[in-house]
Amino acid sequence: MRGPLGEQPDESGAHLKDGAPAGSAAALALDRTWSDPPGLLGWFCAINHKTIATRFLVTTLAFFALGGLLAAAMRLQLSRPENGLMGPDLYNQVFTMHGSTMMFLFAVPVMQAMATYFVPLMIGARSVAFPRMNAYAYYVFLAGGTMLWIAFAFNSAGDAGWFAYPPLSGPDYSPGKRIDFWAQMITYTELAALLEAVVVITTVFKLRAPGMTLGRMPLFVWAMLVTAFAVLFAMPAVMLSSTALLLDRLVGTHFYNPAEGGDAILWQHLFWFFGHPEVYLIFMPGLGFMSAIISTFTKRPVFGYTAMVLSLIATAFLSFGLWVHHMFATNLPDLGKTFFTAASMLIAIPSATQIFCWLATIGGGRLVLRTPMLYALSFFFILVIGGMTGLMLASVSLDTQVHDTYFVVAHLHYVLIGGAVFPLFGALYYWYPKFTGRVMSEKLGKASFWTMFVAFNVAFFPMHVLGLQGMPRRIYTYQSGMGWDGLNLLSSIGSYAFAFGIFLTLANAIRSRRAGEVAGPDPWGAGTLEWATDSPPAPPNFHRIPVVHGPYPLWEVPPAGAPTHVAGLSAGIREHLITTVIDAKPDHRTTFPAPTPWPFVAAICTTILFTGLVFTPWAVVWGTIPVAIALTIWFWPKRAEVRRALAVEKAS
Numbered sequence: 001m002r003g004p005l006g007e008q009p010d011e012s013g014a015h016l017k018d019g020a021p022a023g024s025a026a027a028l029a030l031d032r033t034w035s036d037p038p039g040l041l042g043w044f045c046a047i048n049h050k051t052i053a054t055r056f057l058v059t060t061l062a063f064f065a066l067g068g069l070l071a072a073a074m075r076l077q078l079s080r081p082e083n084g085l086m087g088p089d090l091y092n093q094v095f096t097m098h099g100s101t102m103m104f105l106f107a108v109p110v111m112q113a114m115a116t117y118f119v120p121l122m123i124g125a126r127s128v129a130f131p132r133m134n135a136y137a138y139y140v141f142l143a144g145g146t147m148l149w150i151a152f153a154f155n156s157a158g159d160a161g162w163f164a165y166p167p168l169s170g171p172d173y174s175p176g177k178r179i180d181f182w183a184q185m186i187t188y189t190e191l192a193a194l195l196e197a198v199v200v201i202t203t204v205f206k207l208r209a210p211g212m213t214l215g216r217m218p219l220f221v222w223a224m225l226v227t228a229f230a231v232l233f234a235m236p237a238v239m240l241s242s243t244a245l246l247l248d249r250l251v252g253t254h255f256y257n258p259a260e261g262g263d264a265i266l267w268q269h270l271f272w273f274f275g276h277p278e279v280y281l282i283f284m285p286g287l288g289f290m291s292a293i294i295s296t297f298t299k300r301p302v303f304g305y306t307a308m309v310l311s312l313i314a315t316a317f318l319s320f321g322l323w324v325h326h327m328f329a330t331n332l333p334d335l336g337k338t339f340f341t342a343a344s345m346l347i348a349i350p351s352a353t354q355i356f357c358w359l360a361t362i363g364g365g366r367l368v369l370r371t372p373m374l375y376a377l378s379f380f381f382i383l384v385i386g387g388m389t390g391l392m393l394a395s396v397s398l399d400t401q402v403h404d405t406y407f408v409v410a411h412l413h414y415v416l417i418g419g420a421v422f423p424l425f426g427a428l429y430y431w432y433p434k435f436t437g438r439v440m441s442e443k444l445g446k447a448s449f450w451t452m453f454v455a456f457n458v459a460f461f462p463m464h465v466l467g468l469q470g471m472p473r474r475i476y477t478y479q480s481g482m483g484w485d486g487l488n489l490l491s492s493i494g495s496y497a498f499a500f501g502i503f504l505t506l507a508n509a510i511r512s513r514r515a516g517e518v519a520g521p522d523p524w525g526a527g528t529l530e531w532a533t534d535s536p537p538a539p540p541n542f543h544r545i546p547v548v549h550g551p552y553p554l555w556e557v558p559p560a561g562a563p564t565h566v567a568g569l570s571a572g573i574r575e576h577l578i579t580t581v582i583d584a585k586p587d588h589r590t591t592f593p594a595p596t597p598w599p600f601v602a603a604i605c606t607t608i609l610f611t612g613l614v615f616t617p618w619a620v621v622w623g624t625i626p627v628a629i630a631l632t633i634w635f636w637p638k639r640a641e642v643r644r645a646l647a648v649e650k651a652s
């Protein structure tokens, strides 16, 4: 019997221990213990990492679709000269919302959603660390993103570009609420990113199955770990800069106002100290997808494990030393700029190391060209082109020529779409069977891939040429006779074909949920732990926590006589084994919290606080009270939980 919040008021399961195979009484008790409560109220109480991550993933993909709609609108507007579909004011909001949605509401959070779904499964854990905070972070993100779009619906979206430079974004040149709202909601959604980073880091460090030393961790987990650390250092910079902007606008501070001793360039430093690493936050998880997909479809471990890990870490470090290459057109000292040119070139080294390691893996393996692998392979073509134009832009002299032209727009989409979107689509095809228990159609998958690949190049390659011909970015229209007409039309046609390619994957996903081939636990014959459990995984992920003896546990035979799994954790409460950071030796047990609606309520209260601040500073005073109440109830120990834990103690 269960209470409304999924509690088990009776202590009957108290004596049961995990470690028994699926179907046993203990396994059933485990399923019950780790599942989310049913019903509408239960929906708000959910904290299972798979439930939250699935919602997170769907939400970020919905933002991707919305950002894509705006892209389609821009390409329609630009398809012919002097088009009257959009005026300049709307166009400004549209490209700002497109850039902001894609960067803040899609590209980074979608990677965090993938991380919170798969990291626990790959390291043999039953949950993420801080499952309630994970739920809270998701609701904060959902609310922040939704508010941004609601503002857009009321003609109040930001209109100063996704990097919102002052003085344009300051009080003098952007009166009204548009930038206030934009700045505040950026701070707010990045709060969610920070919380997720803490969740991922703690999960990786403390919840790994025994035997999974740092040196045996899947490269995907490494990528997510390094990314989470980079988030921790990058996001505060943008939260700080956007908060200072809001203060300049609302309470008359002068952080960015040179007339009163402030500095407009300060914004650019702070923003790009976040903004450049941001690109790597998007692209490093893509590297994790690549490693997982390539080793599975070549049927061998990725070549050069240590080199791969060190390259990831080096990339993350270097990415914080490049930001000034976004500021080559400012009046910073030339000598300083040359250092940033050098650093920008330097980062090609770790990136190239990884590319060569993958090529070595592919070269020495048996290549299986399934859809996920096609998406992974396209990375080599698209990202490398983006990387090449990146090296070109790293040169100060060339950059000052093509600064703010479509050459930059082409470059950034090659990097972002080649480095993140194509690997992400590969990842969705690869792990779809784990999410749903069924494999996506190969035929539709290949059709979608080829459409996307060809259309992408048709849409974005001409932009390089347009840029070199002098077409500036962020213009809502252009005159005919500039020689830009044909290429713009071509680019628009390509964009629509690209959208159609994406639609084919969506159709595939919807259709395969019912009609797809049944997957079983490991449809690809992969080597990492997420494939050791059911598809979709049961609520506790694993009925028996595995003991790990190598980096690809499913491909290796454990040494004779070595333990294969852990047993003895309670099946009646959410008990988890904590292991040491480096060697993953069993350290102690801890009890995880039960489902509760309070993270949801707390997120609503926090949203009211943050939104209120856009309108009055008094929101700090009144808005914190409900937040404090919600947090207090959230953390208050519940009697039923304590009783259950005591019963388990007694029974053992």
Ligand code: HEM
Binding pocket: 068, 071, 072, 074, 075, 095, 096, 098, 099, 100, 102, 103, 107, 160, 161, 162, 163, 409, 412, 413, 416, 417, 421, 459, 472, 473, 474, 475, 476, 495, 498
């Ligand atoms: C789905 C296909 C996409 C198309 C057709 C597209 C199209 C465009 C166009 C035409 C612009 C230039 C607007 C202008 O300067 O007037 C633009 C800007 C931008 N796009 Fe995309 N885009 C797509 C996907 C993406 C993705 C996936 C991302 C990020 C992950 C992204 C990030 C950006 C950013 C950051 C800007 C700059 C916005 C600004 O200038 O403030 N785009 N896009």
Ligand SMILES: [Cu+2]
Binding pocket: 275, 276, 279, 322, 323, 325, 326
């Ligand atoms: Cu950069």
